[in-house]
Amino acid sequence: SPPASPTKVCVVGGGPAGFYTAQSLLKGSPHIQVDIYERLPVPFGLVRFGVAPDHPEVKNVINTFTQTAQHKRCHFLGNVHVGKDITIQELMQAYHAVVLSYGAEGNRTMGVSGEGLPGVYSAKDFVGWYNGLPCNKELQPDLSHETAVILGQGNVALDVARILLSPLDLLKKTDITQNALETLAASKVQRVLMVGRRGPLQVACTIKVNLPRPRKRLTELIMKTLNEDHRGRQGVKRWGFRFFRSPLEVLPSADGSRASGIRLAVNKLEGVGDAVTAVPTSEVDEIACGMIISSIGYKSLPIDPAVPFDFKRAIVPNNMGRVEETTGLYCSGWVKRGPTGVIATTMNDSFDTARTILQDLESGAINVSVSRPGSSEVVPLLEKRGVRTVSFADWEKINAEETKQGTAVGKPREKLLDVREMLAVAWT
Numbered sequence: 001s002p003p004a005s006p007t008k009v010c011v012v013g014g015g016p017a018g019f020y021t022a023q024s025l026l027k028g029s030p031h032i033q034v035d036i037y038e039r040l041p042v043p044f045g046l047v048r049f050g051v052a053p054d055h056p057e058v059k060n061v062i063n064t065f066t067q068t069a070q071h072k073r074c075h076f077l078g079n080v081h082v083g084k085d086i087t088i089q090e091l092m093q094a095y096h097a098v099v100l101s102y103g104a105e106g107n108r109t110m111g112v113s114g115e116g117l118p119g120v121y122s123a124k125d126f127v128g129w130y131n132g133l134p135c136n137k138e139l140q141p142d143l144s145h146e147t148a149v150i151l152g153q154g155n156v157a158l159d160v161a162r163i164l165l166s167p168l169d170l171l172k173k174t175d176i177t178q179n180a181l182e183t184l185a186a187s188k189v190q191r192v193l194m195v196g197r198r199g200p201l202q203v204a205c206t207i208k209v210n211l212p213r214p215r216k217r218l219t220e221l222i223m224k225t226l227n228e229d230h231r232g233r234q235g236v237k238r239w240g241f242r243f244f245r246s247p248l249e250v251l252p253s254a255d256g257s258r259a260s261g262i263r264l265a266v267n268k269l270e271g272v273g274d275a276v277t278a279v280p281t282s283e284v285d286e287i288a289c290g291m292i293i294s295s296i297g298y299k300s301l302p303i304d305p306a307v308p309f310d311f312k313r314a315i316v317p318n319n320m321g322r323v324e325e326t327t328g329l330y331c332s333g334w335v336k337r338g339p340t341g342v343i344a345t346t347m348n349d350s351f352d353t354a355r356t357i358l359q360d361l362e363s364g365a366i367n368v369s370v371s372r373p374g375s376s377e378v379v380p381l382l383e384k385r386g387v388r389t390v391s392f393a394d395w396e397k398i399n400a401e402e403t404k405q406g407t408a409v410g411k412p413r414e415k416l417l418d419v420r421e422m423l424a425v426a427w428t
């Protein structure tokens with residue numbers, strides 16, 4: 001028999017994992033209500049702040065997420081930093097089930113000396129900067145040197161290389177921030193080198209697993225660089241790969257004030273097939289460069305001391321989406337399986353977690369005999385703590401403002417870069 005009162009599920013994080021989990025739960029049972037809590041006043045996670053501005057077609061998933069957010073049994077509550085404004089335990093008391101879908105907001109570091117020098121950036125910050133992530137708006141990357149080195153050869157590294165090399169006329173028509181456009185307009189970067197631990201065959205291996213996107217992107221990168229109109233520009237922009245190299249040290253400039261190069265170990269391969277590993281030889285190589293972007297991976301961070309966390313794998317330990325040792329707590333997306341895979345991978349993974357939750361509802365593993373207050377208890381608690389939430393209708397006001405500002409300059413949107421500004425527009 002159906003439960004007397006609705007089954008209340010809380011999703012933490014309004015990125016693809018959060019929205020796909022919500023979508024699947026709403027479809028799976030007419031008794032479920034879903035509240036999506038998001039730290040920022042704006043939804044969609046890395047679809048807004050990660051996906052490259054020159055790939056607008058990828059962002060069409062926003063239309064599906066919008067439909068989910070507007071579903072009558074779904075509510076979006078932005079501007080809530082879970083783990084800080086409210087604890088996971090408080091959410092677990094207010095809801096029958098809580099799903100962690102908060103992505104991977106940290107990044108892996110190289111662990112070499114000189115990493116903290118000016119001129120060294122993480123790809124995460126650089127991407128956040130050109131995509132308008134509020135915490136990266138002050139980055140001001142120094143593009144005054146001819147050579148930029150990117151450590152990593154994955155999809156994110158390719159995105160960054162493309163942004164550094166793309167003709168401005170192309171970027172101008174995207175939703176890249178005006179601030180980034182101006183900095184790129186003054187860029188002196190002529191050469192971008194992408195450094196990888198292993199060789200071209202190993203890159204090809206990754207491509208084999210994940211065929212369409214990386215190959216498409218590689219081809220695009222080649223085509224765009226080849227098609228570039230060099231008139232009115234100094235020199236010819238070039239890019240290339242450096243294989244079998246691992247970072248040893250970021251080299252400081254003579255006065256020690258900034259990075260001026262990178263020392264790399266030359267590697268050789270050991271093992272065969274998928275088990276092949278890169279092992280450093282005694283040979284070293286140095287590249288003089290004024291900018292180093294480390295693109296060696298995003299990393300999930302613990303959200304709350306009450307939630308188990310596997311520091312080695314940097315994920316919430318789980319069994320098919322059920323968080324270990326914690327009944328009623330689930331996870332999906334990058335925090336569940338690590339920061340790899342495209343949106344479609346995240347979608348399938350989120351559908352799997354939703355299926356697990358529906359099974360647990362069916363089996364009685366989630367106890368729905370007691371009604372739960374959901375947001376009717378959480379929102380007043382947040383208000384008491386001085387936190388006011390942003391609804392999806394509020395976000396639509398931000399969306400309208402950004403679209404309006406974008407139209408004025410021939411772009412699909414001009415993102416608001418400041419959380420206070422977003423809130424001011426949301427609550428007018």
Ligand code: FAD
Nearest residue numbers: 013015016017039045046050051082102103333334342343
């Ligand atoms: P996220 O998208 O990171 O969403 C997590 C959400 O949780 C965020 O909105 C965050 O603000 C919120 N959050 C974090 N902490 C808290 C908290 N404490 N409380 C409340 N909310 C919180 N895939 C493609 O298919 N095509 C592409 O072109 C593509 N390009 C990419 C480019 C880059 C640079 C990156 C990094 C990824 C790209 N991807 C692409 C992959 C895709 O973005 C991911 O698969 C997907 O976004 C992962 O979804 P997620 O929901 O797990 O994480």
